[in-house]
Ligand SMILES: Nc1ncnc2c1ncn2[C@@H]1O[C@H](COP(=O)(O)OP(=O)(O)OP(=O)(O)O)[C@@H](O)[C@H]1O
Protein backbone atom coordinates (compact mmCIF):
# COMPACT_ATOMS: atom_id res chain seq x y z
CA UNK A 1 0.00 0.00 0.00
CA UNK A 2 1.38 3.35 -0.95
CA UNK A 3 0.27 6.61 -2.43
CA UNK A 4 2.72 6.07 -5.30
CA UNK A 5 1.12 2.74 -6.18
CA UNK A 6 -2.33 4.28 -6.09
CA UNK A 7 -1.23 7.18 -8.30
CA UNK A 8 0.47 4.91 -10.82
CA UNK A 9 -2.47 2.53 -11.10
CA UNK A 10 -5.29 4.98 -10.53
CA UNK A 11 -6.70 2.53 -8.01
CA UNK A 12 -7.67 4.10 -4.65
CA UNK A 13 -7.57 0.59 -3.18
CA UNK A 14 -3.80 1.00 -2.86
CA UNK A 15 -4.06 4.10 -0.67
CA UNK A 16 -2.79 3.66 2.88
CA UNK A 17 -5.66 3.75 5.33
CA UNK A 18 -5.95 4.24 9.03
CA UNK A 19 -6.35 0.51 9.48
CA UNK A 20 -2.62 0.24 8.89
CA UNK A 21 -0.69 0.92 12.08
CA UNK A 22 1.89 3.11 10.33
CA UNK A 23 -0.81 5.31 8.77
CA UNK A 24 -3.41 5.38 11.49
CA UNK A 25 -3.09 9.14 12.00
CA UNK A 26 -2.63 9.97 8.33
CA UNK A 27 -5.56 8.42 6.58
CA UNK A 28 -5.35 8.82 2.80
CA UNK A 29 -7.99 6.24 1.86
CA UNK A 30 -10.71 8.12 3.69
CA UNK A 31 -9.62 11.39 2.13
CA UNK A 32 -9.14 10.58 -1.55
CA UNK A 33 -12.09 9.02 -3.36
CA UNK A 34 -10.79 9.47 -6.89
CA UNK A 35 -7.16 9.82 -7.83
CA UNK A 36 -6.28 12.92 -9.86
CA UNK A 37 -5.04 12.68 -13.45
CA UNK A 38 -1.27 12.60 -13.94
CA UNK A 39 0.42 15.97 -14.31
CA UNK A 40 1.08 17.04 -17.91
CA UNK A 41 4.64 17.78 -18.99
CA UNK A 42 5.64 21.16 -17.64
CA UNK A 43 6.25 23.97 -20.06
CA UNK A 44 6.75 27.48 -18.82
CA UNK A 45 9.11 29.50 -16.76
CA UNK A 46 10.08 28.52 -13.26
CA UNK A 47 10.34 31.20 -10.65
CA UNK A 48 13.73 31.76 -9.10
CA UNK A 49 14.28 29.84 -5.91
CA UNK A 50 13.15 32.10 -3.11
CA UNK A 51 15.91 30.94 -0.81
CA UNK A 52 18.70 30.94 -3.34
CA UNK A 53 20.15 34.28 -2.25
CA UNK A 54 22.58 33.33 0.49
CA UNK A 55 23.15 29.92 -0.99
CA UNK A 56 25.39 29.78 -4.08
CA UNK A 57 24.98 26.35 -5.59
CA UNK A 58 24.26 24.15 -8.49
CA UNK A 59 20.53 23.65 -8.89
CA UNK A 60 18.65 20.43 -9.56
CA UNK A 61 15.01 20.95 -10.43
CA UNK A 62 12.29 18.34 -10.46
CA UNK A 63 8.86 19.45 -11.63
CA UNK A 64 5.86 17.25 -10.87
CA UNK A 65 8.19 14.29 -10.45
CA UNK A 66 10.00 14.86 -13.77
CA UNK A 67 13.66 15.78 -14.00
CA UNK A 68 17.11 14.38 -13.35
CA UNK A 69 17.07 10.98 -11.67
CA UNK A 70 20.20 11.32 -9.68
CA UNK A 71 22.96 13.33 -8.21
CA UNK A 72 26.27 11.61 -7.73
CA UNK A 73 29.11 13.18 -5.87
CA UNK A 74 32.45 11.50 -6.58
CA UNK A 75 34.84 10.42 -3.87
CA UNK A 76 36.50 13.22 -2.02
CA UNK A 77 34.54 16.05 -3.70
CA UNK A 78 32.59 18.81 -1.98
CA UNK A 79 29.35 20.28 -3.34
CA UNK A 80 26.60 22.68 -2.42
CA UNK A 81 23.36 21.72 -4.08
CA UNK A 82 19.88 23.12 -4.20
CA UNK A 83 17.31 20.42 -4.91
CA UNK A 84 13.98 21.94 -5.86
CA UNK A 85 10.92 19.72 -5.87
CA UNK A 86 8.27 21.77 -7.59
CA UNK A 87 4.56 21.10 -7.74
CA UNK A 88 3.42 22.92 -10.87
CA UNK A 89 0.19 21.38 -12.16
CA UNK A 90 -2.99 22.26 -10.29
CA UNK A 91 -5.04 19.30 -9.11
CA UNK A 92 -2.74 16.74 -10.73
CA UNK A 93 -1.01 13.66 -9.43
CA UNK A 94 2.65 12.77 -9.72
CA UNK A 95 5.24 10.30 -8.53
CA UNK A 96 8.94 11.08 -8.46
CA UNK A 97 12.15 9.48 -7.37
CA UNK A 98 15.61 10.93 -7.11
CA UNK A 99 18.93 9.61 -5.93
CA UNK A 100 21.54 11.51 -3.97
CA UNK A 101 24.68 9.54 -3.54
CA UNK A 102 27.97 10.53 -2.00
CA UNK A 103 30.97 8.33 -2.60
CA UNK A 104 33.58 7.72 0.06
CA UNK A 105 34.82 10.90 1.70
CA UNK A 106 32.54 13.16 -0.37
CA UNK A 107 30.88 16.12 1.30
CA UNK A 108 27.72 17.96 0.43
CA UNK A 109 25.36 20.58 1.68
CA UNK A 110 21.87 20.12 0.29
CA UNK A 111 19.01 22.58 0.43
CA UNK A 112 15.85 20.72 -0.50
CA UNK A 113 12.81 22.88 -1.12
CA UNK A 114 9.27 21.69 -1.70
CA UNK A 115 7.61 24.44 -3.69
CA UNK A 116 4.12 24.87 -5.07
CA UNK A 117 3.05 26.93 -8.06
CA UNK A 118 -0.53 25.72 -7.84
CA UNK A 119 -2.74 23.90 -5.38
CA UNK A 120 -4.68 20.69 -5.12
CA UNK A 121 -1.88 18.36 -6.15
CA UNK A 122 -1.34 14.83 -4.88
CA UNK A 123 2.25 13.66 -5.03
CA UNK A 124 4.76 11.22 -3.70
CA UNK A 125 8.50 11.65 -3.96
CA UNK A 126 11.14 9.25 -2.82
CA UNK A 127 14.68 10.40 -2.24
CA UNK A 128 17.31 7.69 -1.98
CA UNK A 129 20.30 8.96 -0.13
CA UNK A 130 23.44 6.94 0.26
CA UNK A 131 26.61 8.01 2.00
CA UNK A 132 29.83 6.10 1.40
CA UNK A 133 32.57 5.55 3.95
CA UNK A 134 33.32 8.76 5.80
CA UNK A 135 31.01 10.82 3.57
CA UNK A 136 29.21 13.75 5.10
CA UNK A 137 25.86 15.28 4.11
CA UNK A 138 24.05 18.16 5.69
CA UNK A 139 20.50 18.67 4.43
CA UNK A 140 17.85 21.26 5.11
CA UNK A 141 14.33 20.50 3.90
CA UNK A 142 11.81 23.33 3.62
CA UNK A 143 8.43 21.79 2.95
CA UNK A 144 6.20 24.61 1.74
CA UNK A 145 3.12 22.78 0.54
CA UNK A 146 -0.29 24.22 -0.21
CA UNK A 147 -3.07 23.83 2.31
CA UNK A 148 -5.18 21.80 -0.11
CA UNK A 149 -2.38 19.47 -1.22
CA UNK A 150 -1.62 15.87 -0.38
CA UNK A 151 2.07 15.21 -0.28
CA UNK A 152 4.21 12.28 0.76
CA UNK A 153 7.99 12.45 0.80
CA UNK A 154 10.11 9.49 1.73
CA UNK A 155 13.79 9.85 2.42
CA UNK A 156 15.57 6.54 2.41
CA UNK A 157 19.03 7.01 3.87
CA UNK A 158 21.88 4.51 4.08
CA UNK A 159 25.03 5.32 5.97
CA UNK A 160 28.28 3.43 5.33
CA UNK A 161 31.09 3.27 7.82
CA UNK A 162 31.90 6.56 9.53
CA UNK A 163 29.39 8.55 7.48
CA UNK A 164 27.72 11.62 8.98
CA UNK A 165 24.20 12.77 8.08
CA UNK A 166 22.88 15.99 9.56
CA UNK A 167 19.27 16.59 8.58
CA UNK A 168 16.71 19.27 9.39
CA UNK A 169 13.12 19.17 8.14
CA UNK A 170 10.96 22.28 8.49
CA UNK A 171 7.31 22.22 7.57
CA UNK A 172 4.01 24.05 7.69
CA UNK A 173 2.05 20.95 6.67
CA UNK A 174 -0.58 20.45 3.99
CA UNK A 175 -4.06 19.00 3.80
CA UNK A 176 -2.28 15.71 4.42
CA UNK A 177 1.47 15.66 4.49
CA UNK A 178 3.88 12.93 5.41
CA UNK A 179 7.61 13.48 5.66
CA UNK A 180 9.05 10.08 6.29
CA UNK A 181 12.66 9.19 6.97
CA UNK A 182 14.03 5.66 6.94
CA UNK A 183 17.63 5.59 7.96
CA UNK A 184 20.01 2.69 8.33
CA UNK A 185 23.35 2.70 10.08
CA UNK A 186 24.68 -0.10 7.87
CA UNK A 187 28.36 -0.43 8.67
CA UNK A 188 29.08 1.15 12.02
CA UNK A 189 30.64 4.25 13.53
CA UNK A 190 28.23 6.49 11.61
CA UNK A 191 26.31 9.46 12.96
CA UNK A 192 22.87 10.81 12.21
CA UNK A 193 21.22 13.90 13.54
CA UNK A 194 17.58 14.31 12.58
CA UNK A 195 15.99 17.63 13.38
CA UNK A 196 12.37 18.43 12.74
CA UNK A 197 10.28 21.55 13.16
CA UNK A 198 6.62 22.03 12.38
CA UNK A 199 4.38 25.09 12.57
CA UNK A 200 0.83 24.13 11.78
CA UNK A 201 -2.25 26.32 11.59
CA UNK A 202 -5.69 26.29 10.00
CA UNK A 203 -6.69 22.77 9.06
CA UNK A 204 -3.22 21.63 8.15
CA UNK A 205 -1.72 18.28 8.93
CA UNK A 206 1.88 17.12 9.07
CA UNK A 207 3.20 13.67 9.84
CA UNK A 208 6.85 13.23 10.70
CA UNK A 209 7.49 9.54 10.74
CA UNK A 210 10.90 7.99 11.05
CA UNK A 211 12.48 4.60 11.38
CA UNK A 212 16.11 4.59 12.38
CA UNK A 213 17.81 1.22 12.25
CA UNK A 214 21.10 0.46 13.88
CA UNK A 215 22.44 -2.64 12.18
CA UNK A 216 26.06 -2.35 13.20
CA UNK A 217 28.08 -1.26 16.23
CA UNK A 218 29.18 2.12 17.45
CA UNK A 219 26.77 4.44 15.66
CA UNK A 220 24.87 7.41 17.03
CA UNK A 221 21.42 8.80 16.30
CA UNK A 222 20.18 12.05 17.73
CA UNK A 223 16.64 13.08 16.86
CA UNK A 224 14.94 16.26 18.02
CA UNK A 225 11.54 17.35 16.74
CA UNK A 226 9.69 20.39 18.03
CA UNK A 227 6.53 21.98 16.79
CA UNK A 228 3.40 23.98 17.39
CA UNK A 229 -0.19 23.33 16.38
CA UNK A 230 -2.78 26.07 16.15
CA UNK A 231 -6.32 26.31 14.76
CA UNK A 232 -7.66 22.87 13.91
CA UNK A 233 -4.34 21.51 12.77
CA UNK A 234 -2.90 18.14 13.60
CA UNK A 235 0.68 16.99 14.01
CA UNK A 236 1.80 13.40 13.99
CA UNK A 237 5.15 12.23 15.27
CA UNK A 238 6.00 8.57 14.95
CA UNK A 239 9.60 7.95 15.78
CA UNK A 240 11.03 4.49 16.02
CA UNK A 241 14.61 3.59 16.75
CA UNK A 242 15.49 -0.04 16.32
CA UNK A 243 18.82 -1.30 17.63
CA UNK A 244 19.36 -4.73 16.11
CA UNK A 245 21.30 -7.58 17.68
CA UNK A 246 25.01 -6.90 17.37
CA UNK A 247 24.65 -3.13 17.08
CA UNK A 248 26.50 -2.75 20.36
CA UNK A 249 27.71 0.60 21.70
CA UNK A 250 24.84 2.38 19.96
CA UNK A 251 24.00 5.84 21.22
CA UNK A 252 20.40 6.79 20.48
CA UNK A 253 18.46 9.83 21.55
CA UNK A 254 14.98 10.91 20.61
CA UNK A 255 13.01 13.93 21.67
CA UNK A 256 9.65 15.25 20.53
CA UNK A 257 8.14 18.34 22.10
CA UNK A 258 5.00 20.12 21.02
CA UNK A 259 3.02 23.17 22.02
CA UNK A 260 -0.72 23.11 21.51
CA UNK A 261 -1.92 26.66 20.86
CA UNK A 262 -5.63 26.07 20.45
CA UNK A 263 -8.30 23.85 21.95
CA UNK A 264 -9.10 22.34 18.58
CA UNK A 265 -5.57 21.41 17.53
CA UNK A 266 -4.15 17.96 18.08
CA UNK A 267 -0.82 16.22 18.48
CA UNK A 268 -0.41 12.46 18.17
CA UNK A 269 2.95 11.10 19.18
CA UNK A 270 4.37 7.65 19.34
CA UNK A 271 8.05 7.43 20.24
CA UNK A 272 9.49 3.94 20.28
CA UNK A 273 12.90 2.59 21.18
CA UNK A 274 13.53 -1.08 20.62
CA UNK A 275 16.86 -2.42 21.74
CA UNK A 276 18.27 -5.88 21.09
CA UNK A 277 21.98 -5.11 21.54
CA UNK A 278 24.38 -4.60 24.44
CA UNK A 279 26.02 -1.58 25.98
CA UNK A 280 23.50 0.77 24.39
CA UNK A 281 22.99 4.26 25.68
CA UNK A 282 19.50 5.60 25.08
CA UNK A 283 17.33 8.51 26.06
CA UNK A 284 13.97 9.68 24.92
CA UNK A 285 11.49 12.34 25.86
CA UNK A 286 8.09 13.35 24.62
CA UNK A 287 6.15 16.34 25.89
CA UNK A 288 2.99 18.08 24.77
CA UNK A 289 2.17 21.33 26.53
CA UNK A 290 0.60 24.73 26.20
CA UNK A 291 2.02 28.24 26.27
CA UNK A 292 3.04 29.34 29.73
CA UNK A 293 0.50 31.93 30.94
CA UNK A 294 3.02 33.48 33.32
CA UNK A 295 5.47 34.02 30.47
CA UNK A 296 2.71 35.43 28.28
CA UNK A 297 1.75 37.97 30.94
CA UNK A 298 5.40 38.86 31.53
CA UNK A 299 5.82 39.79 27.87
CA UNK A 300 2.56 41.73 27.77
CA UNK A 301 3.53 43.60 30.93
CA UNK A 302 6.62 44.71 29.04
CA UNK A 303 4.46 46.08 26.23
CA UNK A 304 4.06 43.33 23.64
CA UNK A 305 0.58 42.71 22.27
CA UNK A 306 -0.89 39.33 23.02
CA UNK A 307 -0.38 38.21 19.42
CA UNK A 308 3.22 39.41 19.41
CA UNK A 309 3.90 37.77 22.76
CA UNK A 310 2.46 34.45 21.55
CA UNK A 311 4.50 34.57 18.36
CA UNK A 312 7.58 35.47 20.35
CA UNK A 313 7.20 32.57 22.75
CA UNK A 314 6.34 29.98 20.12
CA UNK A 315 9.28 31.03 17.96
CA UNK A 316 11.55 30.82 20.96
CA UNK A 317 10.13 27.39 21.77
CA UNK A 318 10.90 25.81 18.43
CA UNK A 319 14.03 27.73 17.49
CA UNK A 320 16.29 25.57 19.67
CA UNK A 321 15.97 22.91 16.97
CA UNK A 322 17.81 25.13 14.51
CA UNK A 323 20.86 25.33 16.76
CA UNK A 324 21.65 21.83 15.54
CA UNK A 325 22.23 23.02 11.95
CA UNK A 326 25.99 23.37 11.53
CA UNK A 327 26.28 24.94 8.07
CA UNK A 328 26.07 28.71 8.43
CA UNK A 329 24.18 29.35 5.17
CA UNK A 330 21.62 26.66 5.95
CA UNK A 331 21.31 28.10 9.42
CA UNK A 332 20.55 31.53 7.93
CA UNK A 333 18.00 30.11 5.50
CA UNK A 334 16.30 28.13 8.27
CA UNK A 335 16.08 31.15 10.58
CA UNK A 336 14.64 33.27 7.78
CA UNK A 337 12.03 30.58 7.14
CA UNK A 338 11.09 30.53 10.82
CA UNK A 339 10.94 34.32 11.04
CA UNK A 340 8.60 34.38 8.05
CA UNK A 341 6.38 31.78 9.71
CA UNK A 342 6.41 33.61 13.04
CA UNK A 343 5.45 37.05 11.72
CA UNK A 344 2.15 37.84 13.49
CA UNK B 345 -4.52 68.20 41.31
CA UNK B 346 -5.09 64.46 41.10
CA UNK B 347 -2.33 62.04 41.92
CA UNK B 348 -0.43 60.11 39.23
CA UNK B 349 -1.97 56.91 40.58
CA UNK B 350 -5.26 57.01 42.39
CA UNK B 351 -6.71 53.77 43.74
CA UNK B 352 -10.16 54.05 45.29
CA UNK B 353 -11.99 51.30 47.18
CA UNK B 354 -10.46 48.64 44.99
CA UNK B 355 -11.79 45.14 45.59
CA UNK B 356 -10.62 42.09 43.69
CA UNK B 357 -10.80 38.36 43.89
CA UNK B 358 -9.02 35.42 42.38
CA UNK B 359 -10.57 31.98 41.98
CA UNK B 360 -13.57 33.01 44.13
CA UNK B 361 -11.38 34.20 47.01
CA UNK B 362 -11.71 37.86 47.91
CA UNK B 363 -8.16 39.19 48.27
CA UNK B 364 -8.41 42.98 48.05
CA UNK B 365 -11.26 44.76 49.80
CA UNK B 366 -11.81 48.49 49.57
CA UNK B 367 -8.15 49.32 49.09
CA UNK B 368 -7.42 53.02 48.64
CA UNK B 369 -4.10 54.61 47.84
CA UNK B 370 -2.98 57.90 46.40
CA UNK B 371 0.45 58.27 44.82
CA UNK B 372 1.37 61.79 43.69
CA UNK B 373 3.73 62.35 40.79
CA UNK B 374 7.39 62.30 41.75
CA UNK B 375 6.85 60.39 44.98
CA UNK B 376 8.05 57.01 46.14
CA UNK B 377 5.76 55.06 48.44
CA UNK B 378 6.57 51.84 50.24
CA UNK B 379 4.06 49.09 50.87
CA UNK B 380 4.72 46.68 53.67
CA UNK B 381 2.56 43.95 55.10
CA UNK B 382 2.44 40.35 56.21
CA UNK B 383 2.77 37.40 53.85
CA UNK B 384 -0.44 36.75 52.01
CA UNK B 385 -1.81 40.23 52.70
CA UNK B 386 -2.43 40.93 49.02
CA UNK B 387 0.60 43.02 48.01
CA UNK B 388 1.44 41.03 44.89
CA UNK B 389 -2.24 40.77 44.12
CA UNK B 390 -2.43 44.58 44.08
CA UNK B 391 0.54 44.71 41.70
CA UNK B 392 -1.13 42.14 39.43
CA UNK B 393 -4.49 43.90 39.41
CA UNK B 394 -2.84 47.21 38.59
CA UNK B 395 -0.91 45.67 35.69
CA UNK B 396 -3.83 43.63 34.36
CA UNK B 397 -2.77 40.06 34.94
CA UNK B 398 -5.50 37.69 33.71
CA UNK B 399 -7.27 35.64 36.36
CA UNK B 400 -8.10 38.51 38.72
CA UNK B 401 -11.61 39.81 38.90
CA UNK B 402 -12.14 43.38 40.01
CA UNK B 403 -15.32 43.40 42.04
CA UNK B 404 -15.41 47.07 42.95
CA UNK B 405 -13.64 50.40 43.03
CA UNK B 406 -11.25 51.89 40.52
CA UNK B 407 -7.65 52.64 39.68
CA UNK B 408 -6.73 55.71 37.64
CA UNK B 409 -3.43 56.65 36.07
CA UNK B 410 -3.21 60.35 35.18
CA UNK B 411 -6.94 60.41 35.83
CA UNK B 412 -7.58 57.77 33.17
CA UNK B 413 -9.24 54.46 33.91
CA UNK B 414 -6.42 51.96 34.17
CA UNK B 415 -8.45 48.81 34.78
CA UNK B 416 -10.18 48.92 31.39
CA UNK B 417 -6.89 48.62 29.51
CA UNK B 418 -5.10 45.52 28.25
CA UNK B 419 -1.81 44.80 30.08
CA UNK B 420 0.25 45.93 27.07
CA UNK B 421 -1.67 49.20 26.84
CA UNK B 422 -0.95 49.87 30.50
CA UNK B 423 2.72 49.12 29.84
CA UNK B 424 2.93 51.56 26.95
CA UNK B 425 1.28 54.21 29.13
CA UNK B 426 4.18 53.73 31.48
CA UNK B 427 3.17 51.08 34.01
CA UNK B 428 6.07 48.78 34.88
CA UNK B 429 6.15 45.84 37.27
CA UNK B 430 9.34 44.42 38.65
CA UNK B 431 8.09 40.89 39.29
CA UNK B 432 8.47 39.18 42.64
CA UNK B 433 9.22 36.04 40.63
CA UNK B 434 10.67 37.01 37.21
CA UNK B 435 9.82 34.52 34.49
CA UNK B 436 12.42 32.51 32.56
CA UNK B 437 12.05 32.74 28.78
CA UNK B 438 14.12 30.00 27.11
CA UNK B 439 15.31 30.63 23.58
CA UNK B 440 15.13 34.42 23.74
CA UNK B 441 18.27 36.46 24.39
CA UNK B 442 17.56 39.16 26.98
CA UNK B 443 18.69 41.85 24.52
CA UNK B 444 16.27 40.73 21.81
CA UNK B 445 13.48 40.58 24.33
CA UNK B 446 14.15 44.03 25.70
CA UNK B 447 14.46 45.67 22.31
CA UNK B 448 11.22 44.08 21.12
CA UNK B 449 9.48 45.31 24.27
CA UNK B 450 10.86 48.83 24.01
CA UNK B 451 9.91 49.17 20.37
CA UNK B 452 6.45 47.72 20.97
CA UNK B 453 5.87 50.41 23.59
CA UNK B 454 7.25 53.15 21.37
CA UNK B 455 5.10 52.03 18.49
CA UNK B 456 2.00 52.03 20.69
CA UNK B 457 2.81 55.60 21.73
CA UNK B 458 3.35 56.65 18.13
CA UNK B 459 7.07 57.27 18.66
CA UNK B 460 9.88 56.25 16.34
CA UNK B 461 11.47 52.86 17.05
CA UNK B 462 14.97 52.85 18.44
CA UNK B 463 17.69 51.68 16.07
CA UNK B 464 19.92 48.72 16.91
CA UNK B 465 23.05 50.82 17.60
CA UNK B 466 21.18 53.36 19.72
CA UNK B 467 19.55 50.57 21.63
CA UNK B 468 22.88 48.89 22.34
CA UNK B 469 24.36 52.16 23.51
CA UNK B 470 21.43 52.72 25.85
CA UNK B 471 21.57 49.22 27.32
CA UNK B 472 25.34 49.29 27.73
CA UNK B 473 25.12 52.49 29.72
CA UNK B 474 22.32 51.24 31.95
CA UNK B 475 23.97 47.85 32.48
CA UNK B 476 27.23 49.52 33.46
CA UNK B 477 25.33 51.66 35.97
CA UNK B 478 23.97 48.51 37.55
CA UNK B 479 27.38 46.80 37.40
CA UNK B 480 25.97 44.04 35.21
CA UNK B 481 28.08 41.93 32.91
CA UNK B 482 26.91 42.83 29.41
CA UNK B 483 27.44 39.25 28.21
CA UNK B 484 24.64 38.16 30.50
CA UNK B 485 22.25 40.02 28.21
CA UNK B 486 23.14 37.72 25.35
CA UNK B 487 21.90 34.73 27.30
CA UNK B 488 18.30 33.55 27.28
CA UNK B 489 16.27 35.84 29.51
CA UNK B 490 16.54 34.79 33.17
CA UNK B 491 17.34 31.18 32.26
CA UNK B 492 19.85 29.92 34.79
CA UNK B 493 20.19 33.40 36.33
CA UNK B 494 20.60 33.48 40.09
CA UNK B 495 17.83 35.06 42.16
CA UNK B 496 19.83 38.26 42.51
CA UNK B 497 20.70 38.40 38.81
CA UNK B 498 17.04 38.14 37.92
CA UNK B 499 16.19 41.07 40.17
CA UNK B 500 18.98 43.13 38.66
CA UNK B 501 17.63 42.28 35.22
CA UNK B 502 14.25 43.64 36.29
CA UNK B 503 15.80 46.94 37.32
CA UNK B 504 17.77 47.10 34.08
CA UNK B 505 14.53 46.67 32.15
CA UNK B 506 12.97 49.41 34.21
CA UNK B 507 15.88 51.73 33.48
CA UNK B 508 15.63 51.06 29.74
CA UNK B 509 11.84 51.26 29.54
CA UNK B 510 11.73 54.42 31.69
CA UNK B 511 8.19 53.97 33.05
CA UNK B 512 5.96 56.61 34.66
CA UNK B 513 4.72 54.26 37.36
CA UNK B 514 7.09 51.58 38.60
CA UNK B 515 5.84 48.88 40.94
CA UNK B 516 8.69 46.98 42.57
CA UNK B 517 7.47 43.76 44.15
CA UNK B 518 10.10 42.57 46.62
CA UNK B 519 12.92 43.51 44.30
CA UNK B 520 15.20 43.45 47.34
CA UNK B 521 14.59 39.85 48.36
CA UNK B 522 17.38 37.56 47.27
CA UNK B 523 19.89 40.37 46.86
CA UNK B 524 23.23 40.36 48.64
CA UNK B 525 24.31 43.49 50.48
CA UNK B 526 26.26 44.97 47.57
CA UNK B 527 23.54 44.17 45.05
CA UNK B 528 20.95 45.74 47.32
CA UNK B 529 22.89 49.00 47.35
CA UNK B 530 23.46 48.92 43.58
CA UNK B 531 19.80 48.21 42.87
CA UNK B 532 18.73 50.93 45.30
CA UNK B 533 21.04 53.40 43.57
CA UNK B 534 19.52 52.32 40.25
CA UNK B 535 16.08 53.03 41.63
CA UNK B 536 17.13 56.39 43.07
CA UNK B 537 18.65 57.36 39.73
CA UNK B 538 15.21 56.95 38.22
CA UNK B 539 13.52 59.29 40.61
CA UNK B 540 12.01 62.11 38.63
CA UNK B 541 9.27 64.71 39.08
CA UNK B 542 7.00 62.93 36.60
CA UNK B 543 7.71 59.39 37.77
CA UNK B 544 6.27 57.58 40.77
CA UNK B 545 7.17 54.33 42.41
CA UNK B 546 5.43 51.81 44.58
CA UNK B 547 8.02 49.76 46.44
CA UNK B 548 6.75 46.55 48.03
CA UNK B 549 9.18 45.22 50.60
CA UNK B 550 9.48 43.32 53.85
CA UNK B 551 12.66 45.00 54.95
CA UNK B 552 13.62 48.34 56.40
CA UNK B 553 17.11 47.87 54.90
CA UNK B 554 15.96 48.73 51.38
CA UNK B 555 14.18 51.81 52.70
CA UNK B 556 17.44 53.04 54.23
CA UNK B 557 18.66 53.48 50.67
CA UNK B 558 15.41 54.37 48.97
CA UNK B 559 13.95 57.00 51.25
CA UNK B 560 10.20 56.65 50.66
CA UNK B 561 7.95 59.67 50.92
CA UNK B 562 5.29 57.55 52.55
CA UNK B 563 4.87 54.07 53.96
CA UNK B 564 1.62 52.11 53.79
CA UNK B 565 0.70 48.99 55.67
CA UNK B 566 -1.32 46.51 53.64
CA UNK B 567 -3.08 43.86 55.72
CA UNK B 568 -6.13 41.78 54.98
CA UNK B 569 -6.45 43.19 51.50
CA UNK B 570 -6.53 46.88 52.33
CA UNK B 571 -4.35 49.75 53.51
CA UNK B 572 -4.72 49.82 57.26
CA UNK B 573 -2.18 52.50 58.12
CA UNK B 574 -0.08 55.12 56.37
CA UNK B 575 2.66 57.35 57.61
CA UNK B 576 6.08 58.79 57.03
CA UNK B 577 9.32 56.77 56.77
CA UNK B 578 9.30 56.34 60.56
CA UNK B 579 6.34 53.96 60.20
CA UNK B 580 8.69 51.40 58.66
CA UNK B 581 10.92 51.62 61.72
CA UNK B 582 7.93 51.07 64.00
CA UNK B 583 6.98 48.00 62.02
CA UNK B 584 10.50 46.64 62.24
CA UNK B 585 10.32 46.94 66.03
CA UNK B 586 6.75 45.92 66.71
CA UNK B 587 5.73 43.63 63.85
CA UNK B 588 2.33 43.59 62.20
CA UNK B 589 0.20 42.36 65.11
CA UNK B 590 -1.69 45.53 65.83
CA UNK B 591 -2.35 46.12 62.12
CA UNK B 592 -3.57 42.62 61.51
CA UNK B 593 -6.09 43.25 64.31
CA UNK B 594 -7.13 46.43 62.54
CA UNK B 595 -7.70 44.56 59.30
CA UNK B 596 -9.89 41.90 60.88
N1 LIG C 1 -4.71 31.82 42.16
C1 LIG C 1 -5.03 31.94 43.46
N2 LIG C 1 -6.03 31.19 43.98
C2 LIG C 1 -6.36 31.30 45.30
N3 LIG C 1 -5.73 32.11 46.16
C3 LIG C 1 -4.74 32.88 45.69
C4 LIG C 1 -4.34 32.83 44.33
N4 LIG C 1 -3.32 33.70 44.17
C5 LIG C 1 -3.11 34.26 45.36
N5 LIG C 1 -3.96 33.77 46.28
C6 LIG C 1 -4.00 34.14 47.71
O1 LIG C 1 -4.13 35.51 47.84
C7 LIG C 1 -3.50 35.95 49.03
C8 LIG C 1 -2.62 37.15 48.72
O2 LIG C 1 -1.50 36.73 47.95
P1 LIG C 1 -0.36 37.75 47.53
O3 LIG C 1 0.58 37.01 46.67
O4 LIG C 1 -0.97 38.97 46.98
O5 LIG C 1 0.31 38.07 48.93
P2 LIG C 1 1.57 38.98 49.24
O6 LIG C 1 1.09 40.06 50.16
O7 LIG C 1 2.24 39.41 48.02
O8 LIG C 1 2.47 37.97 50.09
P3 LIG C 1 4.09 37.79 50.13
O9 LIG C 1 4.58 38.80 51.12
O10 LIG C 1 4.26 36.42 50.68
O11 LIG C 1 4.63 37.95 48.76
C9 LIG C 1 -2.77 34.76 49.59
O12 LIG C 1 -3.50 34.22 50.64
C10 LIG C 1 -2.73 33.80 48.43
O13 LIG C 1 -2.72 32.47 48.87
Ligand SMILES: [Mg+2]
Pocket residue numbers: 387388389432517
Ligand atom coordinates in the same frame (compact mmCIF):
# COMPACT_ATOMS: atom_id res chain seq x y z
MG1 LIG D 1 4.04 38.97 47.14
